Each structure stands twice: as structure tokens, then as C-alpha cells.
Amino acid sequence: MLSVSTSPYHHGDLRNALLRSARALLERSGEADLSLRSVARDAGVSSAAPYRHFADKxxxxxxxxxxxxxxxxxxxxxxxxxxxxxxxxxxxxxxxxxxxxxxxxxxxxxxxxxxxxxxxxxxxxxxxxxxxxxxxxxxxxxxxxxxxxxxxxxxxxxxxxxxxxxxxxxxxxxxxxxxxxxx
Amino acid sequence: MLSVSTSPYHHGDLRNALLRSARALLERSGEADLSLRSVARDAGVSSAAPYRHFADKxxxxxxxxxxxxxxxxxxxxxxxxxxxxxxxxxxxxxxxxxxxxxxxxxxxxxxxxxxxxxxxxxxxxxxxxxxxxxxxxxxxxxxxxxxxxxxxxxxxxxxxxxxxxxxxxxxxxxxxxxxxxxx
DNA sequence: TCGGCAATGTGAGCGTTGTCCACATTCTAA
DNA sequence: TTAGAATGTGGACAACGCTCACATTGCCGA
Known part of the structure; x- marks a missing residue:
């Protein structure tokens, strides 16, 4: 395949990426709008992925x-x-x-x-x-x-x-x- | 009708009843579990009723x-x-x-x-x-x-x-x- | 007294959320 | 090389906030 930058199946450092995304969203949109799904979206993974790194929200x-x-x-x-x-x-x-x-x-x-x-x-x-x-x-x-x-x-x-x-x-x-x- | 105490269609003081229910649920179950629906349930009304007294949660x-x-x-x-x-x-x-x-x-x-x-x-x-x-x-x-x-x-x-x-x-x-x- | 309107309640339904599941992909150690 | 652990996916479910059309009731003016 010559596809230039298909994101790999495994993220590599998803846990920290999620924390970074959550922190940014927290300041940008407030706690009320901070959903696990939006964090996952921001990090570019599926909404079930965070559960491999955190038991729950x-x-x-x-x-x-x-x-x-x-x-x-x-x-x-x-x-x-x-x-x-x-x-x-x-x-x-x-x-x-x-x-x-x-x-x-x-x-x-x-x-x-x-x-x-x-x-x-x-x-x-x-x-x-x-x-x-x-x-x-x-x-x-x-x-x-x-x-x-x-x-x-x-x-x-x-x-x-x-x-x-x-x-x-x-x-x-x-x-x-x-x-x-x-x- | 002889039915003894069917609750009337109109509550009478729903706004305060909702506040009381919410306050009690807040101490009993914590803020995370305090849903508008649970407050309505506790007050014995439908889940849409609170919206006649509060614009939103x-x-x-x-x-x-x-x-x-x-x-x-x-x-x-x-x-x-x-x-x-x-x-x-x-x-x-x-x-x-x-x-x-x-x-x-x-x-x-x-x-x-x-x-x-x-x-x-x-x-x-x-x-x-x-x-x-x-x-x-x-x-x-x-x-x-x-x-x-x-x-x-x-x-x-x-x-x-x-x-x-x-x-x-x-x-x-x-x-x-x-x-x-x-x- | 009565008729109509505003106030207040209902039930169904929409989109979103947290969470779980079976399954797919990749990494790693034997 | 290959089995199994780690990590990701899409689909599903119940509960939630909220809205809508409609039902019921209280009340005020004719």
C-alpha cells in the first residue's frame, strides 16, 4: 500500500492522548459538555477505546x-x-x-x-x-x-x-x- | 366517584415539591445520580412535568x-x-x-x-x-x-x-x- | 352560570450519553 | 513462528435531557 498516512490501528499512547484531549475540551467547552465520546472523537478513536485505559468516565x-x-x-x-x-x-x-x-x-x-x-x-x-x-x-x-x-x-x-x-x-x-x- | 385518593391531575405545588425531591435525592444519591427524571419520579409526576416550572435541569x-x-x-x-x-x-x-x-x-x-x-x-x-x-x-x-x-x-x-x-x-x-x- | 383561555400535566419520541459485547488487529514473548 | 495478551472497532442497550402534540384542570369575564 502506498497510502501515505493511514493512522495505525494501535495508537501508541492513547491514555495520555485522551488526557490531553479531555483537558483541552474541559477548558474549551466546560465540564458539562465533556463527554467520554467527545474525548474519544477528539483523540480520533472509537467511543469504546477509552475503556481500555480507564474503567469509566x-x-x-x-x-x-x-x-x-x-x-x-x-x-x-x-x-x-x-x-x-x-x-x-x-x-x-x-x-x-x-x-x-x-x-x-x-x-x-x-x-x-x-x-x-x-x-x-x-x-x-x-x-x-x-x-x-x-x-x-x-x-x-x-x-x-x-x-x-x-x-x-x-x-x-x-x-x-x-x-x-x-x-x-x-x-x-x-x-x-x-x-x-x-x- | 368514590375512589378515595386518586392524585389530582394538577399537583398544586409542584415547583417546591420538585425542589424538595431534588434536595433529598442530592443527599441520598449524590449529584452524579441526580437526574431530572428521577426527581420527577420521586415527586410522582411525568418526566416532562418539571419543564413547566424550570427551563431546564x-x-x-x-x-x-x-x-x-x-x-x-x-x-x-x-x-x-x-x-x-x-x-x-x-x-x-x-x-x-x-x-x-x-x-x-x-x-x-x-x-x-x-x-x-x-x-x-x-x-x-x-x-x-x-x-x-x-x-x-x-x-x-x-x-x-x-x-x-x-x-x-x-x-x-x-x-x-x-x-x-x-x-x-x-x-x-x-x-x-x-x-x-x-x- | 357558563364558556373559553391559560396553566399545568401526560405519553411518545428524538438525539446523545455511558457502558458493554463480540470481534478485529497488532504486539510480544516463548 | 506462533499463541496469547493488549488494544482498537462497530453495534447495541438503557437512561438521560428535552420537545412535541395532546389531555386535563382552574379561573375569569360575559
């Missing part, structure tokens, strides 16, 4: 969420442990949520009623990694910063809050105000 | 989320404006999320890309109501407490954190630690 989403947590951890990994680290931590959440709101929403709304699911583990791992990376801060302080970052980012992603021009300054102001009010 | 969920925000506001409405108000505020989130995790998740994961949707408005309204109820605190402090409450509750709902026996003390410790670390 949920498992694909879980892998995507876990991927997000790992990248969030990396982002924090390159953070200096200075005095403003907690502000940087919160600000990092906002930057992440702004860059990929779809993935952010998926990560933090994934229903993990059973604690053994992958995203829950990945989330805990991210929190624990943070404790290693910033040993100067107490566990409570880091948990608080994590929660504050998540909460602020969620408010912004959901259009209930819009920080001004300087996001970092805004975050610092909120932390300072809350700290003063609760002292 | 999304609108029902939006109404449910808005309802949640109103109840959250009420909860905070009866809060004394003492020194520990911010801790109470955060703790209120945790209590709400614990009581109805399904509704909590729906409220805070509802995709409001367009800012004019009802839940986004209800969320903003709740935040603004808080500023009226606790005039002694700055807007930044209240926003921070709101975000921290949301974030901590999400961590707990998603099984990534389990506070000890005394939740309020735990919250206070986190606020104090974060405040100290960022001072």
Missing part, C-alpha cells in the same frame, strides 16, 4: 484531577520559603485557577465521598508536599493558607469577586485584615 | 444552589458580632457542609461562567448580607473568612482533612496560626 476525570494536583505541587515547589510565602501560596492558587479554571473546578469539586479515590489522595499528597517544602510553617498555617487560596480562587472563578489590578497585594490585604480582625 | 440546580445560599445567610444572620465572629463564621461553613454536603458541593461547584446566573447573584448577596450583619469587620476580613470557611469545608467534604473533636477550636487554631505566620 469517572476514572478519567480522577486522573485529570490528580494531574492538576501534581502540577499545583510543582508550582509551589519552586517557591522560596520567605516571610511572604503564605501570601505567595494563596496567590499561586489564584494564578492556577485563572490559567485553567476548568481543571481547577474539576479538582476542587470532584466528589470524593470515598476517601480512597485518587484525587483525594493526590490532594492530600499535595498538602503534605507543601509541609516538606515549607518546613518553617506550622501545619495549621499551611492548611489555612491552602484553604484560603482555594476559597478565594473559587470566589473568583465563580464570578463572585474580582480582585483589582495587583492580585498579590489584594491577597496580602485580605490575610492582614483577617488576621487583625481575629486577633 | 440547570435552572433547577441553580434554584437549589440559591436556596442554599439563602439558608447560609440566615444561619449567619443569627450570629452575634463578638470578637470571635470570624471563627464562628468559618465554623458555620463547616457545620453547613457537614449537614448537607451534597448541597454544599452543588453551591460551590456550580459553574457560573456567566456572572448573571442566579447562584452567582445569590452568592454575592450572601456575602453582602454578611457585611450588613457584621458592620464591625472590614470587607477584606469578611471576604477572607468566607473564603477560609469555604476552603476548609471543601477540604473536609472531600475527605482531605478531618478536624478533631472540637471543630470550633480547630478553626480558631488555624486562623491564629495563619495570622501569626503572615504577620
Amino acid at each position: 469517572d476514572e478519567l476525570l480522577a486522573a485529570l484531577a490528580a494531574m492538576g494536583y501534581r502540577e499545583l505541587t510543582e508550582r509551589f515547589g519552586s517557591m522560596p520559603a520567605t516571610d511572604g510565602a503564605l501570601t505567595d501560596l494563596v496567590e499561586g492558587f489564584l494564578a492556577f485557577a485563572e490559567a485553567e479554571p476548568g481543571l481547577f473546578r474539576l479538582m476542587f469539586s470532584y466528589p470524593c465521598t470515598r476517601g480512597d479515590k485518587e484525587p483525594a489522595r493526590a490532594g492530600r499528597a499535595a498538602l503534605e508536599a507543601l509541609q516538606h517544602q515549607l518546613p518553617g510553617f506550622s501545619e495549621e498555617a499551611l492548611t489555612g493558607a491552602w484553604a484560603l487560596g482555594h476559597g478565594l480562587a473559587a470566589l473568583i472563578v465563580h464570578n463572585q469577586l474580582s480582585p483589582g489590578d495587583d492580585r498579590r497585594e489584594y491577597v496580602a490585604a485580605i490575610i492582614k485584615a483577617a488576621a487583625k480582625a481575629s486577633s | 440547570d435552572e433547577l440546580l441553580a434554584a437549589l444552589a440559591a436556596m442554599g445560599y439563602r439558608e447560609l445567610t440566615e444561619r449567619f444572620g443569627s450570629m452575634p458580632a463578638t470578637d470571635g465572629a470570624l471563627t464562628d463564621l468559618v465554623e458555620g461553613f463547616l457545620a453547613f457542609a457537614e449537614a448537607e454536603p451534597g448541597l454544599f458541593r452543588l453551591m460551590f461547584s456550580y459553574p457560573c461562567t456567566r456572572g448573571d446566573k442566579e447562584p452567582a447573584r445569590a452568592g454575592r448577596a450572601a456575602l453582602e448580607a454578611l457585611q450588613h450583619q457584621l458592620p464591625g469587620f472590614s470587607e477584606e476580613a469578611l471576604t477572607g473568612a468566607w473564603a477560609l470557611g469555604h476552603g476548609l469545608a471543601a477540604l473536609i467534604v472531600h475527605n482531605q482533612l478531618s478536624p478533631g473533636d472540637d471543630r470550633r477550636e480547630y478553626v480558631a487554631a488555624i486562623i491564629k496560626a495563619a495570622a501569626k505566620a503572615s504577620s
Whole structure:
């Protein structure tokens, strides 16, 4: 056969291709329109193919969420442990949520009623990694910063809050105000 | 006719009945299994009936989320404006999320890309109501407490954190630690 | 009082989805 | 080389969101 580029029967790296497609579709069309079939279409395979790599749709989403947590951890990994680290931590959440709101929403709304699911583990791992990376801060302080970052980012992603021009300054102001009010 | 209790053709209060059914199913089976058809079944009507009261499924969920925000506001409405108000505020989130995790998740994961949707408005309204109820605190402090409450509750709902026996003390410790670390 | 219209409910049906199945193709190790 | 594991296909099924034409009921003006 001289046919130039008939796609081979076996894809070669379908699992990652599906994750990439899903991630792109998530940002482009939103979670509601993210069907397994559309992911398969985007990756150029049949609608049954994904089941060779993920038990069900949920498992694909879980892998995507876990991927997000790992990248969030990396982002924090390159953070200096200075005095403003907690502000940087919160600000990092906002930057992440702004860059990929779809993935952010998926990560933090994934229903993990059973604690053994992958995203829950990945989330805990991210929190624990943070404790290693910033040993100067107490566990409570880091948990608080994590929660504050998540909460602020969620408010912004959901259009209930819009920080001004300087996001970092805004975050610092909120932390300072809350700290003063609760002292 | 002597038939004792044939349900009448017209329900009478179907809209609220649907909301009640949806809310119950949300807690019992989770959001993934919450179909408009199952809500209709639970309310004892045909699967097309809900469309006389909600434009689509999304609108029902939006109404449910808005309802949640109103109840959250009420909860905070009866809060004394003492020194520990911010801790109470955060703790209120945790209590709400614990009581109805399904509704909590729906409220805070509802995709409001367009800012004019009802839940986004209800969320903003709740935040603004808080500023009226606790005039002694700055807007930044209240926003921070709101975000921290949301974030901590999400961590707990998603099984990534389990506070000890005394939740309020735990919250206070986190606020104090974060405040100290960022001072 | 009655007649008609708006409001509200029904059942059937369309297109899409998640998932499974039997089968086809390719890769790999013995 | 060849058997079996891995990976892909097309077709099917039930459930879903949603729409339509039609049925039933409540209510208001003549």
C-alpha cells in the first residue's frame, strides 16, 4: 500500500492522548459538555477505546484531577520559603485557577465521598508536599493558607469577586485584615 | 366517584415539591445520580412535568444552589458580632457542609461562567448580607473568612482533612496560626 | 352560570450519553 | 513462528435531557 498516512490501528499512547484531549475540551467547552465520546472523537478513536485505559468516565476525570494536583505541587515547589510565602501560596492558587479554571473546578469539586479515590489522595499528597517544602510553617498555617487560596480562587472563578489590578497585594490585604480582625 | 385518593391531575405545588425531591435525592444519591427524571419520579409526576416550572435541569440546580445560599445567610444572620465572629463564621461553613454536603458541593461547584446566573447573584448577596450583619469587620476580613470557611469545608467534604473533636477550636487554631505566620 | 383561555400535566419520541459485547488487529514473548 | 495478551472497532442497550402534540384542570369575564 502506498497510502501515505493511514493512522495505525494501535495508537501508541492513547491514555495520555485522551488526557490531553479531555483537558483541552474541559477548558474549551466546560465540564458539562465533556463527554467520554467527545474525548474519544477528539483523540480520533472509537467511543469504546477509552475503556481500555480507564474503567469509566469517572476514572478519567480522577486522573485529570490528580494531574492538576501534581502540577499545583510543582508550582509551589519552586517557591522560596520567605516571610511572604503564605501570601505567595494563596496567590499561586489564584494564578492556577485563572490559567485553567476548568481543571481547577474539576479538582476542587470532584466528589470524593470515598476517601480512597485518587484525587483525594493526590490532594492530600499535595498538602503534605507543601509541609516538606515549607518546613518553617506550622501545619495549621499551611492548611489555612491552602484553604484560603482555594476559597478565594473559587470566589473568583465563580464570578463572585474580582480582585483589582495587583492580585498579590489584594491577597496580602485580605490575610492582614483577617488576621487583625481575629486577633 | 368514590375512589378515595386518586392524585389530582394538577399537583398544586409542584415547583417546591420538585425542589424538595431534588434536595433529598442530592443527599441520598449524590449529584452524579441526580437526574431530572428521577426527581420527577420521586415527586410522582411525568418526566416532562418539571419543564413547566424550570427551563431546564440547570435552572433547577441553580434554584437549589440559591436556596442554599439563602439558608447560609440566615444561619449567619443569627450570629452575634463578638470578637470571635470570624471563627464562628468559618465554623458555620463547616457545620453547613457537614449537614448537607451534597448541597454544599452543588453551591460551590456550580459553574457560573456567566456572572448573571442566579447562584452567582445569590452568592454575592450572601456575602453582602454578611457585611450588613457584621458592620464591625472590614470587607477584606469578611471576604477572607468566607473564603477560609469555604476552603476548609471543601477540604473536609472531600475527605482531605478531618478536624478533631472540637471543630470550633480547630478553626480558631488555624486562623491564629495563619495570622501569626503572615504577620 | 357558563364558556373559553391559560396553566399545568401526560405519553411518545428524538438525539446523545455511558457502558458493554463480540470481534478485529497488532504486539510480544516463548 | 506462533499463541496469547493488549488494544482498537462497530453495534447495541438503557437512561438521560428535552420537545412535541395532546389531555386535563382552574379561573375569569360575559
